[in-house]
Amino acid sequence: MGYKPRHNVYVVELDRKVWSDSEKFRDANPQYKGMMGCLYVGMTAHSPQERYRKHKTGYRTKKGIKISSYYVEKYGKFLRPHLYAQFNPLTKTNAAQLEKDLANSLKKRGYAVWWN
Numbered sequence: 641m642g643y644k645p646r647h648n649v650y651v652v653e654l655d656r657k658v659w660s661d662s663e664k665f666r667d668a669n670p671q672y673k674g675m676m677g678c679l680y681v682g683m684t685a686h687s688p689q690e691r692y693r694k695h696k697t698g699y700r701t702k703k704g705i706k707i708s709s710y711y712v713e714k715y716g717k718f719l720r721p722h723l724y725a726q727f728n729p730l731t732k733t734n735a736a737q738l739e740k741d742l743a744n745s746l747k748k749r750g751y752a753v754w755w756n
Contacts, residue, residue: 647735648728649742650688652695654678654715659752665711669752676750679720680712681743683735688728692719711754 658665658678665678684691695712723746727738743755 643731643733645729645731645734647683647685647730647732648688648691649681649683649724649730649735649738650691651720651723651742651746652680652682652692652712653717653720654680654711654754655717658711658715658754661715662711665752665754668754669747671747671750672752673750676752678715678752679723679746679754680709680716681739681746681753681755682709682712683739685732688719688721688724692716709754709756 654677656678659672659674666672682691686694692712695708696716697708698706698713699708700706724742727742730738739755743753746753
């Protein structure tokens with residue numbers, strides 16, 4: 641019995657202010673030349689739209705654990721479905737691998753990317 645694909649990868653456009661505001665973001669993107677945008681890549685068991693909304697509202701679990709990304713909460717502008725929609729849905733294992741691969745691919749294309 642195989643696992644059903646119930647996970648999604650997603651990409652969020654970040655305001656370029658993240659580049660000037662965050663040394664940590666800059667340090668994670670030494671390849672960035674300023675030509676392309678700044679992005680966040682993630683994976684979720686929810687729809688990309690629902691996960692983005694949770695990031696933007698600083699979502700916390702019932703136990704009070706914050707699960708939103710600081711970068712998306714503060715700098716997220718909108719989803720970039722043309723960069724991810726063709727891959728979804730995925731199994732959890734495949735989504736985790738694609739999250740990493742997509743982030744690295746976008747970095748090679750010239751974007752500054754945060755993922756975790």
